[in-house]
Amino acid sequence: MILTTTNSIEGFKIMDYKGIVTGISYNNSYSYKGRSMSFKDMFSMSKYYEAYAEGLESIKEEAFQKLRDNAKALQANAVVGIQVDIETLANTNTLMVSITGTAVSVSE
Numbered sequence: 252m253i254l255t256t257t258n259s260i261e262g263f264k265i266m267d268y269k270g271i272v273t274g275i276s277y278n279n280s281y282s283y284k285g286r287s288m289s290f291k292d293m294f295s296m297s298k299y300y301e302a303y304a305e306g307l308e309s310i311k312e313e314a315f316q317k318l319r320d321n322a323k324a325l326q327a328n329a330v331v332g333i334q335v336d337i338e339t340l341a342n343t344n345t346l347m348v349s350i351t352g353t354a355v356s357v358s359e
Contacts (some may be wrong), residue, residue, distance in 0.1 A: 252319050253329035269325040269354040274318030276310045277347040282291055327354035332359040
């Protein structure tokens with residue numbers, strides 16, 4: 252499956268527009284090297300930032316997989332015009348990633 256932020260794919264022709272697809276994922280449990288962070292670890296900025304980055308990467312990959320699954324359900328072989336939105340929900344430590352694009356069928 253081809254995923255791109257552009258509206259076209261070089262070397263391919265868009266044959267059919269299937270519709271808008273979205274992948275959303277969220278998580279509120281930071282972990283550090285596979286373990287939940289302790290209260291003490293929360294005050295170690297390097298551990299906190301590492302856990303934040305690791306958690307964000309995991310959530311982002313899950314959202315992209317959901318986007319791919321939704322595009323495949325429409326018999327698409329590519330998604331163009333992808334936009335990624337990363338939010339922290341107010342007054343929580345919950346991260347949310349929303350990815351949206353247009354599912355299309357392309358050929359060479």
